[in-house]
Amino acid sequence: MISVGLVGYGHWGPNLLRNLAAHPAFHVVAASDHRAERRAAALQAAAGIALYQDGAALIDHHRGLDAVAIASPVSTHFDLARRALERGLHVLVEKPLCTRSEEGKALVAIAARQNRVLMVDHTLLFTGAGRAIRALRQGDRLGRVTYYDAQRLNLGLFQPDVNVLWDLGPHDLSLLADLKDEIPVHVEASGHSHVNPGVPDIVHASLRFASGWMAHFHWSWMSPEKVRRTVIGGSDRMLVWDEFATDGALKLYDRGIDLPAGRGDRAILPGYRTGGWETPATEPGEALQRLVGHFADVIHGRVASIADGPRGVRVLQLLERIQAALARNGVAQNNRSGSQKNHLTY
Structure with a gap:
């Protein structure tokens, strides 16, 4: 023990x-x-x-x-x-x-x-959906990943020593890093601060990678609704994980576009693939219990970790690139002067 x-x-x-x-x-x-x-x-x-x-x-x-x-x-x-x-x-x-x-x-x-x-x-990797997404990627069910789009929104929790990027961002970036072992070649980010000057509580970030795919993120402590939604586009199939949808299911769509061969430089209209969708099986149980069990298995040498130190560093590198883009563009401030009330409603 x-x-x-x-x-x-x-x-x-x-x-x-x-x-x-x-x-x-x-x-x-x-x-x-x-x-x-x-x-x-x-x-x-x-x-x-x-x-x-x-x-x-x-x-x-x-x-x-x-x-x-x-x-x-x-x-x-x-x-x-x-x-x-x-x-x-x-x-x-x-x-x-x-x-x-x-x-x-x-x-x-x-x-x-x-x-x-x-x-x-990185608990998200150990959720039933996170593990299913990993299996789909390893089984090449998505094809070539072309885009990643994620929203992680709620009202709070405001943290004393980090902004919303460093609080909510690691969840989505850990899943992104697990899908693609690649550092972006270009990053754009914008932030807005409603409470503490210079500490963004809303962040939008766009990442572009050398292999041609892109990722977009929206993180917020200022949303009246709790949203956890991820869309992953692949050349073969598209994936949607909406944690708070009615069924909460992971959905794999056989939908997308088909480009004609030999199109040259002329404008084209793509063909549309409008197949059905399936619900990949996901493991029941608490993600954190699986993570704790994984920690024990790694200590005993039974498995290699999917959330080890080097992967943690990769997430930090993504966070730093986005933070640098925020610093470059500045953080918009909410104007709380004048007769504005002490509470904020959006």
Whole structure:
């Protein structure tokens, strides 16, 4: 059994603790949080665990640890993961891996040197739909991927140390990176800030890749409705995953366009392929429980990780490219001067 400690018991920590405690491969032995009420809540959720106010103290001093799960603010990820790896612990880090790709590369190097597992909590890859999409790609059911379009919207949660790109973006970018191991050649992005100046809570981003395909994203903390929708266009089939649709199903469409051969430079009208659609089978169960089980399997050497350190770095590189485009274009500010009320309605 793998003895594991949990650093951070805020928004995501309770989910990690519950799933680690429920998995037969793990024994949760310790948890930390700087807030006394959160430590008390962790103890109530897992009776008998040791409690620490400081995550570094848990990592440095708790005896018998084999692994640590880190669910603290993003700005602390690098230092905590580095400490854990250098102590010889396996590490699971809440997304994103850290704040810079260079830090991520350093963690990957330490993990390799210490022969320890470094994994990122890219939960979307472990959903039933995420696993089905991976299987469709591996089985070449989509054909050549030509575009990727995703919306991830809700009202909040506003984060203290990251903008909406770094909060919601890693979900979609982890799936994108799993589909295509490619860094974009051109990135455009725009952002809008309604609350904290210079910290966008709405971001649109477009990525273009050398192989000819493109991706578009819309992330928002300012939507009155919760939207989780992904469309992937392929040369053979098109895929739609609308998590909050009535049936919530993944749909694979035998639809698209056919271009005539030898068209030259003249304008053409494509032919339309309007076949039916099917619902690929998806595994039931909680994605985070599958992720935790995958972490155990990787530690025991049974599988190679689909969410390892290098993949986490790839997501960081995509985040950095989009952040650089935001910095280039500036972030529009909501005008809250004059007689405007203290609440915002859209």
